[in-house]
Amino acid sequence: MKNQTLALATCALFLAGCSSVSDSNYNPLNWFDGDSSDQQLEPEEGYVTVTDPRNLIADVRELRIEPTQGGVVVAAMGMPPTQGYYRADLISPTNNIPENGTLTLEFRAAKPPTQQPVSTEVSREVWVAYFLSSIELRNIRQIRVVGANNSRTKSKR
Known part of the structure; x- marks a missing residue:
């Protein structure tokens, strides 16, 4: 007891x-x-906005849309002003969300760190590819690839 x-x-x-x-x-x-007070995980200074330092390619010369298993591959050829451009990519500024049925992709490449010769067009060609799944293609009617001086648009197949 x-x-x-x-x-x-x-x-x-x-x-x-x-x-x-x-x-x-x-x-x-x-x-x-648990804690009943509201907690925020956002930093006090806010989120850092990262912008892509690469330049838009000068001219988009060719655009292809090739069907593949589970989606399509968007292939584009660009022409920079000189040789030596590297780290080329197609970037979706809208995270693959189309605006009015058109998906816009920016053709970006890093500028060479030193002066490069112009040389022939064939030696300056830059090819890039971008995969879009069937799910992402549901609301897309057209795909546009944007360069600094022009853009190319194709309808999906």
Whole structure:
């Protein structure tokens, strides 16, 4: 009987101490309830907006849409002003969400760090490809690839 009384007194003392510190982690009422206050994970300074430092390719010369298993491959050929352009990609500024049925892709490539010769057009050709799944194609009627001086548009097949 003494053991039960002692255990009951200890529990009562422990719980009485928790009631005075209602926000404490030692309070059993706070263990599974979670925090009711709104928490934001956004940084105080806001999110950093990262812009692509690569330039738009000068001219888009060719655009192909090739059907594949589960979608299409958009292939484009661009012509930079000189040789040496690298890290070329098709970038979707709208995260593959079409505007009025048209998906716009920007043809971007990094400029060479040093002066490069102009040379022949064949030596300057830059090819890129971009995969679009069947799910992404549901609301797309046209695909447009944009360069600095022009753009090419094709209807999906």
